[in-house]
Amino acid sequence: PRVIFILGGPGSGKGTQSEKLVKRFGATHLSAGDLLRAEQATDSSDSQLIKSYIAEGKIVPVEITCRLLNRAMQEVAAKSPDRSQVFLIDGFPRNIENLRGWEEVVGEKAVISLVLFFDCPEEVMQQRLLERGKTSGRADDNIVSIKKRFVTFKEETIPVVQQLEVGRF
Ligand code: UDP
Numbered sequence: 001p002r003v004i005f006i007l008g009g010p011g012s013g014k015g016t017q018s019e020k021l022v023k024r025f026g027a028t029h030l031s032a033g034d035l036l037r038a039e040q041a042t043d044s045s046d047s048q049l050i051k052s053y054i055a056e057g058k059i060v061p062v063e064i065t066c067r068l069l070n071r072a073m074q075e076v077a078a079k080s081p082d083r084s085q086v087f088l089i090d091g092f093p094r095n096i097e098n099l100r101g102w103e104e105v106v107g108e109k110a111v112i113s114l115v116l117f118f119d120c121p122e123e124v125m126q127q128r129l130l131e132r133g134k135t136s137g138r139a140d141d142n143i144v145s146i147k148k149r150f151v152t153f154k155e156e157t158i159p160v161v162q163q164l165e166v167g168r169f
């Protein structure tokens with residue numbers, strides 16, 4: 001399988017554009033954030049931890065995220081054993097640790113063929129997130145969490161984007 005990572009700030013349109021890409025070109029869209037929210041909604045032992053990390057705009061420990069991504073990819077592979085399967089993974093890897101975790105858990109089992117990065121001004125992202133917050137029901141689409149997500153994005157995600165850009169992965 002091949003993997004395309006979709007990265008960008010919170011509200012930059014990762015999910016929206018991923019859906020459009022999938023409709024147009026076919027592929028399987030996996031949103032790391034959606035997988036974490038689904039896991040949080042169950043009464044799994046990680047629920048509480050995921051909930052607090054998301055509300056604080058912090059990056060959930062990589063073992064959890066990678067386990068969910070790996071499981072989702074295995075489920076798709078089991079249903080349609082297609083060796084040329086393409087996965088669009090949105091919102092991951094969010095920091096260097098995420099990338100290391102991916103290498104450990106998935107590693108040679110998939111090829112990272114492309115990374116897309118959506119560069120969007122913070123004012124635009126903030127406006128979109130506040131608008132989305134009116135109906136999304138998401139615990140982190142409020143101004144306090146949004147500001148924290150922007151800090152995490154700048155401090156942790158930008159460095160991994162820079163690393164991916166020069167192909168050191
Ligand atoms: N998150 C995480 N690891 C991931 C993806 C998401 O910890 O690989 C958490 C993180 O707290 C993030 C939240 O889930 O702020 C929402 O992520 P999502 O990508 O859904 O939000 P977006 O950036 O698209 O608004």
Ligand code: MG
Nearest residue numbers: 014015031033
């Ligand atoms: Mg999203």
